[in-house]
Amino acid sequence: WHGGSGVVVLPCGAGKTLVGAAAMAHAQATTLILVTNTVSARQWKDELVRRTSLTPDEIGEYSGSVKEIRPVTIATYQVLTMRRKGAYPHLELLDARDWGLVVYDEVHLLPAPIFRMTADLQARRRLGLTATLVREDGREGDVFSLIGPKRYDAPWKDIEAQGWIAPADCVEVRVTLPAGERLVYATAEPDERYRIASCTHHKIDVVKEIVASHAGKPTLVIGQYLEQLDEIAASLDAPVIEGKTSVKERQRLFDAFRSGEIDLLVVSKVANFSIDLPSAEVAIQVSGAYGSRQEEAQRLGRLLRPGDGNKTAHFYTIVSRDTVDADFAQNRQRFLAEQGYAYRIVDADSLGDLTS
Structure with a gap:
């Protein structure tokens, strides 16, 4: 990954979080990380604090229970796609910011209608992370059109x-x-x-x-x-x-x-x-x-x-x-x-x- 946009496919445990951290270090810009749930958000924060020079105060959580916007913000897909009176207030709020990088964890979910709207967030760079780019509806190609080309795909047995x-x-x-x-x-x-x-x-x-x-x-x-x-x-x-x-x-x-x-x-x-x-x-x-x-x-x-x-x-x-x-x-x-x-x-x- 050289600072553009794209998708990285790595097995669970092979270091997708570290790839995200490395992309953030390369971008040196405000970063939004989208994750599937609050537990995952807090695990991302713990890992970034442990593996990088970021301090806890520099990393915000934007979820159902906490609404923090920091230089690095970790948000759940669910809260961004929450609809209220025909509008998406949280998505609109975060879309108003100029993100230098948006990281999509579990990016294979993106073609689903409820997650797809997050692909419109303003960002100069996009990085998608997933363990396997497989969808039962056959819409894997949509991920590339929404995020960018596949940059890396490691066969599981090679990593083993x-x-x-x-x-x-x-x-x-x-x-x-x-x-x-x-x-x-x-x-x-x-x-x-x-x-x-x-x-x-x-x-x-x-x-x-x-x-x-x-x-x-x-x-x-x-x-x-x-x-x-x-x-x-x-x-x-x-x-x-x-x-x-x-x-x-x-x-x-x-x-x-x-x-x-x-x-x-x-x-x-x-x-x-x-x-x-x-x-x-x-x-x-x-x-x-x-x-x-x-x-x-x-x-x-x-x-x-x-x-x-x-x-x-x-x-x-x-x-x-x-x-x-x-x-x-x-x-x-x-x-x-x-x-x-x-x-x-x-x-x-x-x-x-x-x-x-």
């Missing part, structure tokens, strides 16, 4: 070979729906079938077996259906982070996980974006957004950080065979194959041999 991210063992564990659930699935409306297949109670037993086999290792259990996550959290006696969890409580749990005070967290899709969990070694996915490749990148990216001793990360996804859950899993297989990762499929009944 250089020691910047951990190697990963990716396993799909297939379960069979019990007879009663198969009947419910067969007679359900099409838009309900994925939820039924994803939330089979058989998955809870598999989760418990995997967690036990990696006892003591920092482990995330990830899903999208809150009732399922609450049930899993109760069965594991583990804390859960979901949309209703306060920012303060999220930060407390993430800090406890990062420090090793707790080694097991159940998380919803709120942890998909911009959450720094550098010590995660095991992820167990029980349900996702219909096999979204972008979501797979974010979830696998929770693990691909060096950590201590460059240990191998373990990514498990639990899938109900002969259902739409298995059909959507093909997107995951394709994404991981594109990134160069081997992808094993095992039966839940033989899981003990695999994890022993």
Whole structure:
């Protein structure tokens, strides 16, 4: 990146924040950083204070709870696109300033209508950052027209070979729906079938077996259906982070996980974006957004950080065979194959041999 505009694609843990900091140092100008949530905003601020000569007073947060404009301002997409009486007051306020640089974190989100309007912000330079430039609607090209050309795209396996991210063992564990659930699935409306297949109670037993086999290792259990996550959290006696969890409580749990005070967290899709969990070694996915490749990148990216001793990360996804859950899993297989990762499929009944 030489001071113009463009997009940088790097895996989670490979230093996207540092790339942003380097662009800011090169630009030597007022900077607006757009992020997906308040937790991410505060992590950006902490990292900039730790890695650069910026002081906390020089970095402002512009979110739902705080409205600060400083030489470096970190704002959430949500607050900028908040509409009031037909107007966008926060977007208009920040657009009135002459930014020397705008950094778009998770830039793959930009083509979505609610985020797209932020691309009109006044700026002399734009930098987009993302772990993978994949969209299920095929509108990756819109990112380049809104921000600028791709400046750098590092293959995940190349970054792994250089020691910047951990190697990963990716396993799909297939379960069979019990007879009663198969009947419910067969007679359900099409838009309900994925939820039924994803939330089979058989998955809870598999989760418990995997967690036990990696006892003591920092482990995330990830899903999208809150009732399922609450049930899993109760069965594991583990804390859960979901949309209703306060920012303060999220930060407390993430800090406890990062420090090793707790080694097991159940998380919803709120942890998909911009959450720094550098010590995660095991992820167990029980349900996702219909096999979204972008979501797979974010979830696998929770693990691909060096950590201590460059240990191998373990990514498990639990899938109900002969259902739409298995059909959507093909997107995951394709994404991981594109990134160069081997992808094993095992039966839940033989899981003990695999994890022993």
